[in-house]
Amino acid sequence: MGADAAVLSGQLVPLRTKDEVRASLETHSVYVVEISARYANLVKDVVQAALPAFKSAEISHLRRVVQFKYLPPHLQKQFYPPGRLQRGDEDTTPLSLSPTSTPLPPSPTEDESIEDSSTEDVDAVRYFILCPTRFLQHAELFATLRENPPFNTLKTPPRIFYVTVPALAPTSAEQAEQWSVQYWPIAYKNTNPYGPHPSLVARNTAEIEAEAGDWLSLAESAGCHISQMELGESIGCVVVDRTRGTPEVIAVAGDCRWRSPSGATEAHIYPGNVMAHAVHRAIAMVAKKRLRLAGADPTLLDRSLFCDIPLTDIEKQYYEQDNIPANGYLCVDLDIYMTHEPCVMCSMAILHSRFRRCVFGKRMPLTGGMTADTAGNPSNPGKGLQHGMFWRPSELNWKFLVWEWQSKDKETEARIKDTLHV
Template identity: 60%
Template structure:
């Protein structure tokens, strides 16, 4: 095949325009993945005491509770409003806390509204921090309860244990649990503004690159060399998208280059992600003036095997001195397996998008799914690794999205023909 190299090799940006590839982009949208800690934040709750008290007594009783529980770390639940008016409580708590009418002959709502304006609801502490009897005893030693015969009204409520990760989640929790204070940040993952900005940057072309990944998958699958899984690597760092590598899966390709029986896992180093990363390495060597063919890398199947792969490989559009895959984006037909997810992370990719979740084998997603693959096979809850964003444990993090199609297309039907148990 004729080379498509163009321009000065010292200036890899001077190349022919990006090929059109004659593909129909997938129609849909990007849905950001939740990190492992975000999933945990959405699920963890604790039981807390809420005390009904006169509005003017709130600050004094805060101090009294803190004195009774000196080890109470209020910073751990500062996302929860400590003192709340009745009108700002979620409906189910309004019903639960509803004040008894002080005058049965009063007009409907008159003195009830007056009482509600005069009281506050104080979220005192987790129930694990103090017994209810000790809490009552503490309150009865301080005004306004010291002279009252009736015990303080104390309620049990369930509240989120961790801070919300978005304004939408804070609003939802305020209606479901307890009024929430949101600080316009995400302590458990990428900042919402970062996710929004990057989604806008790549969202318009993501469907195109996923369709190209599907074509790469189809070509090698039709040759009986691999599963119908594909990968595309794109450089978007200079405001112009350059396709750096395209690779299909060829795990069933023998050392002689012919199809082999589909027994066992096949060549795991020939997954499309592994091949695409290896092709990037070959292009880096070539850009640096070295001959990548001197390396014995047959295990990685890093030489192009189709016209499409060759067309992209032949383009000199990668810098010679780049570090690994920093600033590169990856688009995959399927969520990568744990091995490939770690390869993506350790190769220092900037962003990645996959077209279909693999709940039994995928390494990027952290949340769970429910349902069945079919009537006989229950759907796995998900491995829950969330490998793309675990900064306290792994030495790199990247942004990641799942693609959501607008409707079922022929390409999507091909994609979903892959069993959920496949290591993609």
């Protein structure tokens, strides 16, 4: 590291993918019917026959049939099984509705409920998810159930509720547990269909967290040196190779947006030279080092527009080290650390260069391409591009892990403004 780099104190927070954010926010309503345990399969067959377009896999993350005692407390209050009335409970007053569960008429009268449930213990009652409410109207569902077993032989009509549930599967055991209390019992299948598996994220976090502050400090130093030369903003990045046991710095680069192709300092008028962002410069330095070690002339890649030559002592120090395989492909297996969330263009450059992992120090809601949610922007609440470009496998041909660095150093954090157009 550079001699003037102070180690940053903080922790890594994995970014949520675009699909993970969607999964955590998207809900819909389902129909739930109160039914005796012995009739659950009959009701299931009736629904499947009536709704051929409905695929049960759509709600496979939900417990389909649930006993009363396993329901979240707010649903226990709403469903209030009739069986409790005949068991001598003192409190038989109907309870008020909650926003997440509203019974739909008709419901049985108190007399009907007592009569029909007199032989049914509350523990034998089940609450059965029928289907999402978008598949048919309540009146159609009620009529279908009433005309088929077992309700066509029972004196009481079906008690049907609608319940708000998560539309998509949980992405972690913790989320499944939270939803089981907030919405409905969840079946977690120890996987994450919308992003990297939690165990993969945990292993990689443990591998790099202890040293992340070092590399971010180095990136900050690189940005400060360039800024002092008035060639760019105080933005920097560091490329690290951890494939050979001991981590090695491959390239260090600061932002050079205010440097003209001739090397002169330009007026600081937005946006400056976007081709000379720190990420682009670092990637170019990696490529030129590979050429040099392969015996080719790295100056063949020199492009003044990209400002791809090392300019400061700290950049030259790491560029001159022959510590990268000559036969490597792009930036595969390399990690990149940045003082700021990369802009959309730099995010795509990181993706197309096939980096393995990415860590940044500050969200940039005006321009950042990595984050998929809007959390963590107190000065810009609700803002953010929400692209989540690091993990969109159905649309992009590469995916990698990304963390946001949560600094414990408030002074350092205050120096990095998230209103800058990076």
